[in-house]
Amino acid sequence: MALSLKLRQGLVSFFLLLLLLPSSFVAIEQAFYTQLLTNAEQKLEVHLYAILSELSMREDKIELTNNALAPDFYRPDSGISAYINDEQRLLWQSDSSLNQQFELPNVELIPGQHLFHLVSQQQNFWVLSIALLFDAGEQTFPLTIHIVQAEQMLLLPHQSFKRTLLQWFIGIGIGLLALSLLAYYWTTAPLTRLDQEIRKLEQGKQEQLNLSYPSELKVIKEDLNLLLANQNRQKQRYRNHLSDLAHALKTPIAVLNTSALSQQPELKEQLDRITAMIEHQLKRASSSGQDIWKKELPVRPLLDKLTGALHKIYRDKACPISIDCPEHIQFRGDETDLMEILGNLLDNACKACQHQVKLTVTDKPFCLIVEDDGPGIAEHKRQQLFNRGTRLDTYKEGHGVGLSIVAELVSSYSATITISDSPLGGARFTLQFPLEQ
Structure with a gap:
């Protein structure tokens, strides 16, 4: 602005x-x-x-x-x-x-x-x-x-006067332009400082606006600081409540899991579903997708960290993850949200692939594309994949909530997710974020 x-x-x-x-x-x-x-x-x-x-x-x-x-x-x-x-x-x-x-x-x-x-x-x-x-x-x-x-x-004499007048007007024009530039930079200097501070807020380098501004901008500064402080308090309060809820549920679930009855298939399945649902709701509530303020987050370091962990998990399968992501690309949002989205998608791709997984990241608009060379997903089953509890693979791990979490996180950022056929032979997940992301 x-x-x-x-x-x-x-x-x-x-x-x-x-x-x-x-x-x-x-x-x-x-x-x-x-x-x-x-x-x-x-x-x-x-x-x-x-x-x-x-x-x-x-x-x-x-x-x-x-x-x-x-x-x-x-x-x-x-x-x-x-x-x-x-x-x-x-x-x-x-x-x-x-x-x-x-x-x-x-x-x-x-x-x-x-x-x-x-x-x-x-x-x-x-x-x-x-x-x-x-x-x-x-x-x-x-x-x-x-x-x-x-x-x-x-x-x-008319032409002589015009030449003299033109010389004077050129000099006056240069002088007025110089004065206008000085006045322009002097009057817009507070806006420049405000813009720089806002960028630092987006990049996570500071928590509030600290510089002094003229009276016209002082009210805006105070309102923004109040808004940021209120948001941070609400987020911290939510996280504290969620932490308390998770701690309160942890002991009863652990007791039930130690019971002999919990080994019965029907009870074990229901306990696993309760555990998965609690995890899902906690992640959903702690999502920052609806945050009023979104910080700029470098994407490449997170990808390196995430792919490093996946290589260790699937070292026996030996499925290389190809990454195409320029160093300058940034994600405006919460680091936990991005890790949750990419973690689920890449984990599913590593499970489904035969030899290759590919991740492509672009900006303007911000876009994530995850592909694999696995068996793919039938077109009539693609929409079902985002329903909670739906699993279209044959793996024992998981309870079908991973992609529903991804879908809700993506929706919280007003983004879209589509599934199509990949040139590699398997499935292709495309996440398209708004242009102002």
Whole structure:
């Protein structure tokens, strides 16, 4: 849970940076470009009024009385030019327009109206056009004045600003990311410590949570410790009661077994059944399958211990037990439960086999597979095998409760057990545990 929460917090911070920085960059860049256009329009208006102040007409020709215009209008390729036309023809153009490939736009304006607009030709131009009635003594002439500026003059400072802004935003982004990472690790450090302590609890390295946590997690820590303490007390109480029960029953059973009547087949069978049932109920009650807290238990050392004991028991039969279990696999549960499950299955496999027993352990999900090369189990009898008291072999030992214990233990872990035919020739027992095991 802690890791999942930390991951969500990190993703939220990352996506906020990913969203806010580009959107802020675009907003500032667009605002700057809008300001450039406003400044360009104001600049062209100044040039327009300068031309109007010097404008005169003599014999149907436009003249400027002095050189009050900006030097850009006299320098070719300056990027700024001016045009004056009437309704039919071009009357005047500045020297800077001689090399400029610009065609007058076809705009219809009423006298006194002006228009700032983009004209797209071979290249783009921003044009300020104004229509007026020029009074030349006895006559009035309709004129249109166009002040033209190449868009490139706006793009150059715009691109320079974008590069500078991008450099700043990259620096700001790196700084914010570093601060976010520091804040992320600082705020999630308690969750990391809590996760590490929980893992130690699962591995059996400690019995409760011991570290200090912020007030938000302190209540969780106290509740978990109370839960663990209560579980341990209940488990110990159950075990004490079971130990007392086993001790109380041990003496009466022993007395009955020493009686001459106990040698009668009917009484001996019933005493053996009572002994087996007591053993079964004790093992069932002491099972940890329903524990709220399950510790991680390395599987391979237990297998080595168990197979070592079975080799001694069946040394005369010489049946090797092949084990396929990686060292890293762990079982989340009680050691006694796992030993009981594997002990019964492997013991039955050793009894039934001819020459070979195989045990395979996998994880994700945790799975146990026990196989042998014995006679196998008929399909119509497989389900009966898990019923208490049912024995499908011909061995004298046992009373048919081993596999019923296994089935109940497996069920307590919400796992499943199935019987099928093994490639070795005998039976194959497959125990499948839940994915979250």
